[in-house]
Amino acid sequence: MQKASSWLLAGALGASAATAQAATLEERMAAFEARASAAEKRAAAAEQQTQALARELQQIKLATPAVATAAATPTVDARLAKLEAREQSTEKQGSGAHLTDGFSFKGYARAGLLINDGLGGGRGGPYTTPAGSVGGAVGRLGNEDDTYMRIDLSKELYAQNGTRSKFTVSIADGVESSNDWTAEESNLNVRQVFTELDHLAAFKGNAMFENSTLWAGKRFDRDNFDIHWLDSDVVYLAGTGGGIYDVQMNKNWRSNYSLIGRNYGDFSEGGVNADVESYILTSNQFFDGGQWQWMFNAIGSKKNDFGTRVNEAGLAPADSGLHSMVANHQKTFFGREGFFKTALLYGQGLGAEVKNVGADGELIDDARALRVALYGETPLASDWRIGPSLLAEQSKDRYVKGDDYRWMTLNVRLANAINSNFEMAYEMSWQTMKLDPKGYLQRNAVDGNFWKFTIAPTFKPDLGDLLTRPELRLFASVMNWSSDLDRYSATDSFGKTDFNAGGVWQYGIQMETWF
Numbered sequence: 001m002q003k004a005s006s007w008l009l010a011g012a013l014g015a016s017a018a019t020a021q022a023a024t025l026e027e028r029m030a031a032f033e034a035r036a037s038a039a040e041k042r043a044a045a046a047e048q049q050t051q052a053l054a055r056e057l058q059q060i061k062l063a064t065p066a067v068a069t070a071a072a073t074p075t076v077d078a079r080l081a082k083l084e085a086r087e088q089s090t091e092k093q094g095s096g097a098h099l100t101d102g103f104s105f106k107g108y109a110r111a112g113l114l115i116n117d118g119l120g121g122g123r124g125g126p127y128t129t130p131a132g133s134v135g136g137a138v139g140r141l142g143n144e145d146d147t148y149m150r151i152d153l154s155k156e157l158y159a160q161n162g163t164r165s166k167f168t169v170s171i172a173d174g175v176e177s178s179n180d181w182t183a184e185e186s187n188l189n190v191r192q193v194f195t196e197l198d199h200l201a202a203f204k205g206n207a208m209f210e211n212s213t214l215w216a217g218k219r220f221d222r223d224n225f226d227i228h229w230l231d232s233d234v235v236y237l238a239g240t241g242g243g244i245y246d247v248q249m250n251k252n253w254r255s256n257y258s259l260i261g262r263n264y265g266d267f268s269e270g271g272v273n274a275d276v277e278s279y280i281l282t283s284n285q286f287f288d289g290g291q292w293q294w295m296f297n298a299i300g301s302k303k304n305d306f307g308t309r310v311n312e313a314g315l316a317p318a319d320s321g322l323h324s325m326v327a328n329h330q331k332t333f334f335g336r337e338g339f340f341k342t343a344l345l346y347g348q349g350l351g352a353e354v355k356n357v358g359a360d361g362e363l364i365d366d367a368r369a370l371r372v373a374l375y376g377e378t379p380l381a382s383d384w385r386i387g388p389s390l391l392a393e394q395s396k397d398r399y400v401k402g403d404d405y406r407w408m409t410l411n412v413r414l415a416n417a418i419n420s421n422f423e424m425a426y427e428m429s430w431q432t433m434k435l436d437p438k439g440y441l442q443r444n445a446v447d448g449n450f451w452k453f454t455i456a457p458t459f460k461p462d463l464g465d466l467l468t469r470p471e472l473r474l475f476a477s478v479m480n481w482s483s484d485l486d487r488y489s490a491t492d493s494f495g496k497t498d499f500n501a502g503g504v505w506q507y508g509i510q511m512e513t514w515f
Contacts, residue, residue, distance in 0.1 A: 102156030102166075107149065112510025113178060114145035116498060121145070122506040123493045126231040129450045129481070130488035131407035131433040133443070135355050135371075135393060137232040139411045139429030142454035142477035142508065144231075147182075148174040150191065161201035168219070169193045194219040208248055216242035223256065223284060223293075225327075225341065227375045227389050228467065229413045229427070234343045234373045235295065235325055237282060237357045238262075256284035264304055264361030276303045278350060280358040290329060297323040299350040299358045311362040313400045313440050318365045321350030323357055330376070338378030338465075345371045352395060362399055369395035377466050380414070387413040387466045400438040407433040417463045425456040425473065435488065443489045448482025470513035477506045 114122030124143040129136060150172040157165050170192035175182045194217025203209040220238035222245060227234060243258025264276040278301035285294045299321040303309070311317045327343040334340060345354040352367035353360035375389035392408035414426040431450045437443040456475035462468055480503045486495035493499050 102158075104152075104154045104156075106152040106154075106515060108514040109149035110144065110510060110512040111147040111149075112144065112508050114143075114506055114508045117505040117507075118498060120498060122508065123496070123499045124477075124506065128493050129431055129433070130435055130443075130446055130485050130492065130494060131405075131409075131431060131450075133489070133492070134395065134398070134405045134407070134435075135232070135353075136407040136409060136431060136433060137227075137230040137391065138409055138431050138450060139229060139413070139427045139452055139454065140231045141229070141413065141425065141427040141456055142475035142506065143452065143479075144510065146174055146176045147178075148172070152192070159201075162199055162204075163197060163201050164199045166196045166198075167194075168196075190218075192219045193217050210248070212247050213245040214242075215245070221258070221282075221284075227373065227391060227411075229375070229387055229389055229411050230391060230409065232391060233355055234327070234341070235345065235357065236355055236359075237280070237297070239280065239358070241280075243282070252288050254286050254290075256282070256286075258282045258284075262358050264301060276301060276306075276309070276361065278304065278358050278361065282357075291331075293325070293327040293329065295323075295325040295327070297351060297357050299323065301350060301361065304350070304361055311364065311399060313362075315364050315400065317361055318349040318363050318367065321348060321352065321358070321363070321367075323347040323351030323354060325354075333376050333378035336378050338376055340376030340378075341373070343371075343373040345369075345373075352398060354393070364397065364399060364401070366397035366401060367395065367399075368397060369393060383417040385415045385466050389413075399440045402436075403438040403440060404434075404436045407431060407435070413466060415458075415463075415466055420463065421459055421461065423458050423460070423463055425454075425458045427454040427456075428452070433485075441489070441491075444487050446482075446484050446488045448484045450479070450481040450485065452477060452479040469515070470511060472509075472511050474509050475507065479504050479506075 114124060116122045122145055124145050126132070126137040126140045126143065127135075128143070129138055132138075150170055152168060152170045154166055154168040159165070169190065171188070172191045173186055173188045175185045175187065177185050194215055196213050196215040198211075198213040200209075200212075200214070203212065218240040220236065224236050224238075225234050226232060226236075237258075237260070239260035239262045241258060241260030243256065243260075245256045247255040247257070249255055258281075260280050260282070262278045262280065264278060266275055278299055281298045281300075283296045286292070287294075301319050303319075305316040305319045309317070323345070324347070325343055325345045327341065330340040330342075332338060332340070347354045347367075347369050349365050349367055350358060350360070350363055352363050352369040354369050354371045371391070371393040373389075373391050375387070375391075377385065377387040380386040389411045390409070391411075394404075394406045396402075396404045398405065409429065409431045411429045412427065416424045416426075418424060429450075429452045433449075434447045435443075436445040438445075454475055454477040456473045458471050458473040460468055460471045481494070481501050483501040486500050488494060494501075
C-alpha cells in the first residue's frame with residue numbers, strides 16, 4: 001500500500017512538473033509572440049523574417065501537446081531558444097537599417113555681416129537697383145545683408161514589387177537681423193511637401209513610362225535652373241499640384257507634364273469673399289539628351305479680373321496668359337572644360353512674369369515680356385576660373401497701358417587659387433536700365449547705369465570650381481550709380497541718406513554652403 005502510494009505520488013509530481021513546464025513554455029511562447037509583433041512594427045525591413053519566425057512557432061504549437069513529456073521538452077526549448085535568438089538578431093538589424101535607410105538631408109545657407117563705410121548697417125541685395133523691381137538682378141558677391149537657410153529632408157521606401165516612394169519636406173527661413181534670436185522677424189516657411197513614385201511595377205516593360213516619375217504635392221519644379229552669381233533663377237515654376245517626369249517619347253526625346261496652382265489672394269465681391277487662384281498647365285520637352293529644352297506654360301485665373309477686382313494701378317488684371325522658353329544646356333564652355341547655358345523666354349498676359357511663372361497677378365492682358373539669359377563657367381588660365389553672365393529683358397504694358405521696362409545686367413565672377421584652401425574671388429557687375437512705370441506704385445521714370453566691384457579673400461575645403469562650397473569669405477565692395485536712379489521710388493534703397501549716388505563702400509564677412 002505504501003509502495004503504491006509512492007508510485008501515485010511520483011506520478012502526480014511528474015504530471016505536475018510536466019504541467020508546470022507546459023505552462024512555462026506557453027508563457028515563453030506568448031512572450032515571444034508579443035516581441036515578434038513589436039519587432040514587426042519597429043522594423044519594416046525585417047517583416048518577412050518575422051513572418052517566417054511566426055510560421056515556425058505555429059508549427060511548434062501544433063506539434064506540442066498540452067502536457068509535454070520530459071523527453072520532448074528539451075527539444076522544444078532548444079527550438080524556442082533558437083527562434084528567440086533569431087528574433088533578437090532580426091530586431092537589431094531591422095531597427096538599425098530602418099532608421100537610416102533611404103533618408104537624406106540636403107541644404108543651403110548663407111549668413112554674414114554687411115557694414116557700410118560709416119560703420120552702420122549696410123544696404124544691398126541682388127535686387128537693390130530700380131530694375132530689381134521687375135527682376136533685374138545684379139551681382140550678389142559682397143552685396144547680401146540677410147541670413148537665409150533651407151533644409152530638405154527626404155525619405156525613400158521600396159515596396160515588395162520594386163516601386164520606390166520618396167517623401168520630401170523643405171523648410172526655409174530668411175531674416176536681415178544679426179541677432180541670435182529672431183523669432184519675431186522670422187519668415188519660417190514650409191516651401192515644399194510632396195511625394196514621388198518611380199520604378200513603378202505597373203510601368204515595367206512599357207518603354208514610354210518605365211523610367212518616369214509621378215509626383216503630387218507642394219514643390220518647385222525639378223528642372224528649374226538659375227544664375228548663381230546673380231541669385232536669379234532663369235525660370236522658376238512652383239506651386240501645389242501634380243505631374244509626371246521623364247516620359248520617354250523616343251530615344252532622344254523625353255517629356256514632363258504638370259498642373260499646379262498658385263494663389264493671388266482674396267477679395268470681396270457683393271459681400272462674398274472669393275479666393276483667387278491661378279492654374280498653370282506645363283509641358284517641358286527635352287531633346288538630344290537634355291541639351292535642348294522647350295518649355296510651354298498655359299496660365300488661367302478666371303476670378304482675377306472678376307467684377308470690381310483691380311490691380312494697384314486701378315486696372316482689371318489679366319485672367320490668362322502664355323509663357324514659353326527655349327534653352328540650350330551645353331556640357332562644355334564652347335568646347336572647353338566647364339558649361340554654358342542659354343535661354344530665351346517670352347510671355348504675355350499672366351505669363352509676362354517670365355522668371356516666376358504665373359506668380360504675378362497684377363499683370364494686365366496687354367503685358368508682354370522678352371528675356372534672354374546667358375551664363376557659364378570655365379578655367380581662364382592656370383589657377384584662374386571665370387563665370388560670365390548676361391541677363392536682359394524688355395517688357396511693356398505690364399501694369400499700366402504704355403509702361404515700358406528695359407534693363408540689362410553684365411556680370412563676371414573670377415577666382416584665383418592661391419593654395420589648396422584659399423582663393424581670391426572678384427566680381428564685377430554693370431547694369432543699364434530705362435524704366436517708365438507710368439506712375440505705377442508712385443514710381444518715376446528713370447534712365448541710368450549701376451556698377452559694382454567686389455574683392456573677397458575666400459577659404460574653402462577644396463578649390464574645384466566656382467560652385468564648390470562651403471565658402472568663408474571677407475569682402476569689400478564699392479558701388480555707384482547714376483543720380484537719376486535715386487528718384488525712382490520713395491520706398492526702395494536708392495536715394496536714402498546713407499545710400500545715394502556718388503559712391504558707396506561696404507564691407508563684411510559671410511559664409512555660404514550647400515550640400
